[in-house]
Amino acid sequence: MKIRRGEFLTLLGPSGCGKTTLLNLIAGFLDADGGELFIERDLVTQMPPHKREIGIVFQNYALFPHMSVADNVAYGLRTRRVPKAETAQRVREALALVKLQDFADRRPKQLSGGQQQRVALARALVIRPRVLLLDEPFSALDRNLRTSMQVELREIQTRLGLTTVFVTHDQNEALSLSDRIAVMSRGHIRQIGAPADIYDRPQSLFVSTFVGDANLFSATLERHAGSSADILIGDMAFKLDLFQDDVPPAGAVTLFVRPEQCRLTEPGAPGSVHASVALSVYQGSFAELHLDCPAATTGRIMLRVPAAEALGPGANVGVALPRQGAALYPFEAAGSVH
Known part of the structure; x- marks a missing residue:
């Protein structure tokens, strides 16, 4: 499978189909049994996660409760030993990008679910990753907030031209967000294509019933x-x-x-x-x-x-x-x- 530079690709499938496993393989959290993984022509199959230049947004956000919003966002830059002045500037830019510039000094517990989601996204973006990975990031949000966050994410991703891999089991989310969708079942990709192709021309009975x-x-x-x-x-x-x-x-x-x-x-x-x-x-x-x-x-x-x-x-x-x-x-x- 080839993910194109700057595209928004969604891994869609039922629980247990392997989509999060595939995401973890890309991130480097799991060792591959076979095959090779390249990011921008660099072979990264054996490369440790911190060297892959990948930003990740987890399902539970994984924010540090004892840190301020700004410190949470700055964490990845500090572990990379980015100079303080540059770190401060990039944190301000990332918070402005997700419309949280006025919340820099707050703690995660003082934020709503949607605001915590934005902090997690800013933390992933501030390191200027080559690839952004998102593992069902909106599953804990209510319907209206989930819809607004989907729109914001797509606008940011398009503006930055950032290669993005998004995991979900929600077919409507996949259809509305994606440039392409990879439909998975039992560890296999059953079909990959544009949302309209997946919906209008499913290639198997499974895809026809799972999507729409x-x-x-x-x-x-x-x-x-x-x-x-x-x-x-x-x-x-x-x-x-x-x-x-x-x-x-x-x-x-x-x-x-x-x-x-x-x-x-x-x-x-x-x-x-x-x-x-x-x-x-x-x-x-x-x-x-x-x-x-x-x-x-x-x-x-x-x-x-x-x-x-x-x-x-x-x-x-x-x-x-x-x-x-x-x-x-x-x-x-x-x-x-x-």
Whole structure:
């Protein structure tokens, strides 16, 4: 894997998939069993962490409670024996960058969670790292604060042009922040690409279900030529224009479509599958309809509709499937996707 200079790359995956292990390998906190790691053409596989010129923001911030904000930020410079005058100037610049210039003399316990997060970021930036590593830094923040911190981080990273590796299990965070996303599962990178590529063109059933919402249907592939495919769902025939090049062999397959690609229609309408409303969840401007659908691999699919068009439980509907933008994957039993 090559991380481009100045890009914001996110390692995205479920708990235990290896993303923090990979981050620790880059940082030098773990010894690699094999392979090589380069930073700007320098081989650093055996180099100790303090010589790699890497800035790190941990999930718990790891601030020194007995030190002031300024002293916390200055810590990395002092261990590198940077002259006092230069240290003071760089600390002021780093605190200004994260909008904490008026908090230099406070202790961490006098700060909010978001302010502590900014101190940790300033401490990582003040050493002028070649690479910035962030291990789920926003997981302890409430939703609104987390969103504002995401915006601030991206603005700072873009302004500095700093190569950044960000770890998260939050798909929305990854989609909104990243130049590219590496989706991980069981110690492997399943797909790497721009957020739109990952979301719109997932290369596997795991990626399709982990990133974004997915409606999955049990189907039979009868024939395909290029991206055109003829499938059966039950005894209903559908002709699809797939986004993928690697189509599985004819036989049992799983059809993937995004909820926003489906639409409600009359029961029995051509190009639709039968469903009934199990639950309607109000979400403000829209409602999520959770539908019982015999054709779905799990027996359940989801659609979003304007709140004014929400239907009550028990309503019978048709769900029209899209002609374009779908994918077929080798069949996997429900619950076995990884």
